Amino acid sequence: MPPISASEAAAGPPPPACPIATEHHSRFCPTCSSRLEDSRCKLICRTCGYFLSCADFY
Template sequence: MGVSEPQPNPAPSPASPEAAATEAGTDAGEYWKWCPRCGHELENQKCKFRCPRCHYFMSCSDFD
């Protein structure tokens, strides 16, 4: 019986394309467009940015 070497774990892939874009830095200047909780793109609804996936929201006063 031979002892097998443990295989290295591959790097985890991002949960979504949006998260991949954020991690890659393509939208680094637009960090506010992405949900900090789940990485999904936020929807602009009047004076609030809402996440349709996890229901996180930010109000306009958060940006002042």
């Protein structure tokens, strides 16, 4: 087995290359910019009624 540095990449902290990834569980409404509330398998906007199902954001 060659001494590759694959373990270092897996053990090290995630690189700050994709800041959007940190918002994967907190989405905002594209219509009114309100925060979407997590309801089971959906994200719902209480302001305008917009929602995303899990099939849309996973």
